[in-house]
Amino acid sequence: MSVEVAGMGRAKADGPLKLAVPRGALFGETLDALDAIGIDTAELRGESRSLIFEASGITLVTMRPSDVPTYVEAGAADVGITGKDVLLEQDDRVVYELLDLGFGRCRMVLAGRRGDAKLGESERRLGMMRIATKYPRTAQRHFESTGHQVEVIEVKGSVELAPLIGLADGIVDLVATGRTLKENDLEVREEIVECTARFVANRVAHKLRAAEVDELTAKLREATG
Amino acid sequence: MVIHPIPPGTRDVLPDEMRELRRLHLAMIEVFEGRGYGEVSTPAIEYDEVLARGDGRTAASAYRFFDEHGDLLALRSDMTVPIARLVASRYADAKMPLRLCYLANAFRAVRPQRGQMREFAQAGVELIGAPAPEGTAEVVEVLEATLDAAGLNRAVIGLGDADLYRQLLTELRVEGEAREAVLGKLAAHDLVGLEEELSSLAGIGDEQVATCMALSQLRGGREVLEEARALGGDAVERATARLGETFEALEARGVADRVQIDLGLLRDLGYYSGAILEVYDPALGHVLGGGGRYDGLLERFGIDLPAAGFALYLERVHVAQAEEEVRGGGEEA
Numbered sequence: 001m002s003v004e005v006a007g008m009g010r011a012k013a014d015g016p017l018k019l020a021v022p023r024g025a026l027f028g029e030t031l032d033a034l035d036a037i038g039i040d041t042a043e044l045r046g047e048s049r050s051l052i053f054e055a056s057g058i059t060l061v062t063m064r065p066s067d068v069p070t071y072v073e074a075g076a077a078d079v080g081i082t083g084k085d086v087l088l089e090q091d092d093r094v095v096y097e098l099l100d101l102g103f104g105r106c107r108m109v110l111a112g113r114r115g116d117a118k119l120g121e122s123e124r125r126l127g128m129m130r131i132a133t134k135y136p137r138t139a140q141r142h143f144e145s146t147g148h149q150v151e152v153i154e155v156k157g158s159v160e161l162a163p164l165i166g167l168a169d170g171i172v173d174l175v176a177t178g179r180t181l182k183e184n185d186l187e188v189r190e191e192i193v194e195c196t197a198r199f200v201a202n203r204v205a206h207k208l209r210a211a212e213v214d215e216l217t218a219k220l221r222e223a224t225g
Numbered sequence: 226m227v228i229h230p231i232p233p234g235t236r237d238v239l240p241d242e243m244r245e246l247r248r249l250h251l252a253m254i255e256v257f258e259g260r261g262y263g264e265v266s267t268p269a270i271e272y273d274e275v276l277a278r279g280d281g282r283t284a285a286s287a288y289r290f291f292d293e294h295g296d297l298l299a300l301r302s303d304m305t306v307p308i309a310r311l312v313a314s315r316y317a318d319a320k321m322p323l324r325l326c327y328l329a330n331a332f333r334a335v336r337p338q339r340g341q342m343r344e345f346a347q348a349g350v351e352l353i354g355a356p357a358p359e360g361t362a363e364v365v366e367v368l369e370a371t372l373d374a375a376g377l378n379r380a381v382i383g384l385g386d387a388d389l390y391r392q393l394l395t396e397l398r399v400e401g402e403a404r405e406a407v408l409g410k411l412a413a414h415d416l417v418g419l420e421e422e423l424s425s426l427a428g429i430g431d432e433q434v435a436t437c438m439a440l441s442q443l444r445g446g447r448e449v450l451e452e453a454r455a456l457g458g459d460a461v462e463r464a465t466a467r468l469g470e471t472f473e474a475l476e477a478r479g480v481a482d483r484v485q486i487d488l489g490l491l492r493d494l495g496y497y498s499g500a501i502l503e504v505y506d507p508a509l510g511h512v513l514g515g516g517g518r519y520d521g522l523l524e525r526f527g528i529d530l531p532a533a534g535f536a537l538y539l540e541r542v543h544v545a546q547a548e549e550e551v552r553g554g555g556e557e558a
Contacts, residue, residue, distance in 0.1 A: 014507060075510015096414040198417060203512060204505045206414075207383055207485060210444050 016058050017205075017212050020072055020080030022065035025176075026197050029103040030081050034060075036223035037216075069093040069200070078205035079213060084195035085174055088138045096206050098217050099199035101224045108138065110190040111181055112170040113163050119189060122169045123148065132162030133172040142172070142192050160184040234335045234343030246346075249543055250328050252374040253348045257326035260367055262350045265325050267307040269332075273299040278525050279306030280495040287334030287343075300332040305496070305519065305534060308351045313526035321354025321530065328539065342540070349516065349536030353523070356531040357467065361500045361518060362474035364533045368502070368516070369480050371537065376546050380513065382483055383444070383503040385490025386468055387517060392460035393440075397433055399426060411441060412491045436461075444487040447472060453488055464488070471500055496522045502535055508548035513541050 021030055021044070031041040039056045053060045061077055066089075068082035073093045080095075083104055087097060110131070112119045123129045128149040133139045136154045143150040153168055155161075160180060162168040172192065175181060181188065199220055201213050231237070238246065254264060273289050276299050286299035301307050304327050316323055328348045335341040348371075352364050365382060372380040390411055394404050403426055410419040416438065423434045436456045443449045450465045450472070468486055475481040492501045492515055501517035516535025523530045 073510070094413075097417050100417045202510050203414070204507075204510050207444060207487065207503075207505050208381055208507050210485075214442065 016054070017079060017209060017216070018059045018061055018077045019216075020068045020077035020082070021060050021062045022068055022080075022082050022197075023062050024065055026065060026081065026083060026104045027062075030197065033081075033101060033103065033220060033224055037219040066090070069095050072200050072202050075202045075204055077202070078209060079199065079201045079216065081197055081199055084193075084198055085135065085138070087198060087200070088193065088195070089135045091137070094203055095200040096203060097198050097200050098206075098213075099221055099224075101197040101199055101220060103224065104197040105194065106174045106176040106196075107188075107194050108135065108172065108192040109175050109188045110142075110170055110172050110192060111163075111175075111186045112189050114185050114187045116163075118163070118169045129170060130168040131170055131172055132159050132168035134159060135172055135174075138192070139172040160186060232343065234341070236342065236344075246539065246543060249375060249539065249546065250348065253371050253537075254326065254328060256367065256370045256374045257350055260324070260370070262324040262326035262352075262367070265308065265311065265327055266329065267301075267304070267311055267327075269300055269330065270298045271301055271307060271310070273297040275310055276301060276306055279309060279522060286332065288332050301329075302333050303331050304329050304347060304349060304536065305351065305522070308534075309519075309522050309526050309532070312351075312353050312530075313523060313528045316353075317528050322360070323353040324350065325353070326350040346539035347514070347536040348539050348542075349514070349534055351532060351534035353532045354530045355533070356520070357499055357518060357533075358470040358474040360531060360533050361471050362478055362480070364516065364535055365475055365484065365502065366478050366480045368504070368535050368537075369483060372483075372504070372506075375537075375542050376549055377506050377508075377513075377542065379508070379549070380483065380504055380506040380545075381485050383487040383490050383505065384468065384471065384484050385487045385501045385503075386464040386499060387492065387497040387501045388467075388499060389440070389460060389464035389488060390437075390491065392463065393437065393458065396458060396460045397429060399429070408491070411489075414441075414489070416441065441489040444485055444489060446486065449486050449488065467499060492517065500533070504535075504537065506545040506549070508552065509541060509545040511541055513545060514538050 031044055034041050039058055041055060043053050043055065044060060044062065051062050063071065065082045066086050068080040069086060069090045071077040072080040072095045081101065085108055119129050128151050130151045130153060131139055132153045132155050134155065136152045139152050159171045159173045163170055164184060170189065174195065199217060206213055273286065276286055286302050288300040290298055292298050308325060312323060326349065328346060330344050330346050332344050335343050350364065350367055352360050355363060368382060390408060394407060399407060407422050410422050420434060420438055423429055423437055439456060440453060443453050450469050453461055453465050472481060472486065475484055490501055490503060496519045497517045498520045499518040503515040504513040506513055514535060514537035518533040520531040523532055
């Protein structure tokens with residue numbers, strides 16, 4: 001069911017370079033970018049439930065975007081693609097950020113209920129805002145750097161729910177088109193940072209497989225630039 | 226059964242592992258002693274003030290506490306600073322160069338679930354009173370012999386220059402906060418951020434941004450020195466000259482083959498100057514250790530001597546050793 005990969009376990013493969021491919025929102029554009037540099041992704045686009053694919057001299061490993069820094073830092077994957085939002089949230093992970101791929105563009109924003117003064121009122125009267133988010137560290141850092149006191153509440157699912165039923169005064173979340181916010185009667189109050197997909201590399205792979213990593217970086221730069 | 230916890234990031238070692246660690250330890254010490262490096266031991270706790278003298282910003286201990294007299298003590302975060310203290314106090318009039326080695330536990334704050342420990346063992350050497358390039362070359366030679374003794378004959382040593390970017394930024398007149406920001410991006414190897422940071426600075430042209438970016442990606446054999454030189458500038462010229470001299474000294478000793486010149490190397494300990502080293506093995510995704518020159522460190526302890534050294538993380542070397550064994554040892558990479 002799965003492809004045999006050389007050097008499993010802790011060991012890094014001496015075989016093909018392993019590239020961590022993010023499933024989810026970045027999946028389609030990542031595959032397009034890989035196609036553009038001559039890596040055949042037809043198998044990944046199919047119905048296969050496999051997680052590991054061999055394609056054009058490279059091993060593609062599919063995973064959640066938020067797992068990419070974990071695999072790449074440990075060297076289980078040599079290189080990977082994930083969103084800047086993930087890298088910001090896991091900024092203690094040591095991975096080399098080599099390239100801004102430009103796609104998957106979205107904004108990390110602070111949003112509150114439309115026409116609702118709750119955010120400001122909570123801060124004025126209660127000393128802090130309650131903020132629900134899937135990005136607690138990014139949110140905490142942002143409010144610290146802008147001098148606001150907040151109580152960050154981490155949630156895993158639909159963040160939009162939190163201010164609607166009173167868990168939080170506002171949310172910090174990623175917005176691509178703004179449709180989800182609109183449909184839930186939320187509006188952007190503040191832009192925190194713009195995020196795109198990034199190409200990252202393991203620290204050791206960047207040194208020991210320099211030629212392959214550089215070639216891949218150059219090709220991706222050309223294809224997405 | 227009652228489980229009594231120990232702090233996260235610390236661990237017990239049981240006999241099977243201990244036997245292997247001991248074997249590794251002995252193999253390493255044998256290399257050190259065989260090359261005239263005498264083993265020393267220093268206290269795990271020191272006065273905080275003494276450790277901070279070494280490098281207040283980055284090497285400062287995460288674990289500090291008061292003793293019964295109200296003095297502030299700290300657990301050491303590496304061995305280089307305690308040995309600098311020891312040399313200044315005990316060997317100020319000794320005949321140089323001085324060769325010391327150690328296997329000791331050091332303590333750092335860790336982020337959870339990262340395969341890092343709060344308490345970890347380091348094996349390393351310090352060569353005091355031998356300037357670049359010969360002193361650096363000797364240290365690299367000992368490092369290679371140590372890696373061989375550990376069975377890591379595929380390991381690679383990265384050789385960079387700690388002063389390259391400091392001097393380059395001075396040349397480009399990047400100072401103050403901007404300088405720290407740029408160095409921070411370089412140390413984190415965030416190239417996207419580095420390019421943004423540099424491009425946002427007034428007085429830095431596109432060409433200079435491109436130079437910095439290209440430099441940070443230059444790594445390989447001798448040829449990268451030429452490639453770097455082609456990018457121009459005094460700072461690059463000086464750094465490549467230093468690296469070239471070191472590389473020649475390594476070639477003369479016949480130990481240049483496993484050295485990768487790396488102009489993007491930047492170690493986060495603040496006391497390094499000139500040559501810096503990092504050790505990689507293809508069997509492990511983490512760096513095995515590092516080192517370099519710290520010609521200014523002993524001066525902070527009142528004795529002005531050039532110095533260089535390296536430290537390997539014993540547990541990581543052990544993991545890499547186990548992986549290499551699984552792989553079948555002597556096979557070609």
